Amino acid sequence: MITLENVSKSFLSRTGNVTALDGVSLDVPAGAALGVVGPAGAGKSTLARCVSLQERPDAGVVRLDGLNTATLDTRSLRATRRQIGFVGGEAQLFKQRTAAGNIALPLEQSGVDGPRRRARVGRLLDLIGLTEKAAAYPDDLTEGQRRRVAVARALVGEPGLLLADDPTANLDADGTAGVLAVLDRARAELGVTLLVTTQDNSVVRRICDDVALLDGGKLLEHGNLFNLLRDPDSRAVQALLPSIEGGASVHQDRVADVVLIGFAAVGALLPEATARFGTQVSVIGGGLTRLGETPVARFRIGLRGERADAALAWIADRGAIVHQPLSGPQGVVAA
The missing domain is CATH 3.40.50.300 (P-loop containing nucleotide triphosphate hydrolases)
Structure with missing residues (x-):
């Protein structure tokens, strides 16, 4: 010590x-x-x-x-x-x-x-x-x-x-x-x-x-x-994870920054949320890196659909770290 x-x-x-x-x-x-x-x-x-x-x-x-x-x-x-x-x-x-x-x-x-x-x-x-x-x-x-x-x-x-x-x-x-x-x-x-x-x-x-x-x-x-x-x-x-260069899109119901940890989360969590909630999940910015042997992704994602909030909550419940959820009326740039 x-x-x-x-x-x-x-x-x-x-x-x-x-x-x-x-x-x-x-x-x-x-x-x-x-x-x-x-x-x-x-x-x-x-x-x-x-x-x-x-x-x-x-x-x-x-x-x-x-x-x-x-x-x-x-x-x-x-x-x-x-x-x-x-x-x-x-x-x-x-x-x-x-x-x-x-x-x-x-x-x-x-x-x-x-x-x-x-x-x-x-x-x-x-x-x-x-x-x-x-x-x-x-x-x-x-x-x-x-x-x-x-x-x-x-x-x-x-x-x-x-x-x-x-x-x-x-x-x-x-x-x-x-x-x-x-x-x-x-x-x-x-x-x-x-x-x-x-x-x-x-x-x-x-x-x-x-x-x-x-x-x-x-x-x-x-x-x-x-x-x-x-x-x-x-x-x-901020220095260790990929930078998020993408901005919010004008055609999203919800925009949030998420951190995904581990092979299963990085590979499957966002596609599963899309299928489960009928919500389109798009990666707007960010990227993938590793901490030791563990893959870690930081993405800015956009969600479209009536169940966008539920999909985002489900992603968080499955271990993703959701930072600064950015909300805005549909079709308006989230800020």
């Missing part, structure tokens, strides 16, 4: 004092995957450094499994840091060491014997899908492969918490997919708690359960992705 209690952090810059974090409080349950999102300068990297104990906050408390890290002396701080894996937006590998040698380095520094080092490195090379690249040097790897090696090195000490600060920055689609697959496997197979900072909303959609939105150092939103879907004003949801 990670707990931040009113954490603040400021820095001096050429333009004066910059508040990177301003009273941030949040909880991350053990085993969860939290995506911290926000624009450049929002405070995401500072949050990651405070949680990984690379920075001490100016005010507030960072707790790891209930431990108040502000009370740690230098020796205890170093020991606690070893329980946290950290990987940044650049691989930062040693060019003179092979992929296996880079992963093994923290174990060598900790005095772990050769057989245990080799066994642990071998397991991690398998986890990142680079067993055949064990003897390759960084210059012979793609940037995506180098990032995966960096993740393995962060995991070699068997940490309970892995922080990934913008891990897919400047990667192509294949590199991004490879890194996200490794992070997802680390959580599933090693049981690590995962905290990822990113400006790429697709990262959150693909591997995170929870999201925290930072802007100007302030925490604006924090919660489970599927719970936030029910909030029509959620900025995080």
Whole structure:
């Protein structure tokens, strides 16, 4: 469990004092995957450094499994840091060491014997899908492969918490997919708690359960992705779901925004409403995405027919999230 209690952090810059974090409080349950999102300068990297104990906050408390890290002396701080894996937006590998040698380095520094080092490195090379690249040097790897090696090195000490600060920055689609697959496997197979900072909303959609939105150092939103879907004003949801570009049609009796979750809802709910109520249901705007492995659609729909209200209520009763139902007289633009 990670707990931040009113954490603040400021820095001096050429333009004066910059508040990177301003009273941030949040909880991350053990085993969860939290995506911290926000624009450049929002405070995401500072949050990651405070949680990984690379920075001490100016005010507030960072707790790891209930431990108040502000009370740690230098020796205890170093020991606690070893329980946290950290990987940044650049691989930062040693060019003179092979992929296996880079992963093994923290174990060598900790005095772990050769057989245990080799066994642990071998397991991690398998986890990142680079067993055949064990003897390759960084210059012979793609940037995506180098990032995966960096993740393995962060995991070699068997940490309970892995922080990934913008891990897919400047990667192509294949590199991004490879890194996200490794992070997802680390959580599933090693049981690590995962905290990822990113400006790429697709990262959150693909591997995170929870999201925290930072802007100007302030925490604006924090919660489970599927719970936030029910909030029509959620900025995080607006960014994660397909935009609704279509407007209301002049030939609809009812217009509403709906969110459909799961294969059955996305594939069958609207056609079934049409058949059951004799109501024509048209998709005016929106689209389909995935949160993890779950398909999620956000549509603006128009309904025509005497039973349009009943059809819309039935859609909501079957688990769809109906946002901002827009009503208007038949044949008039709903507003």
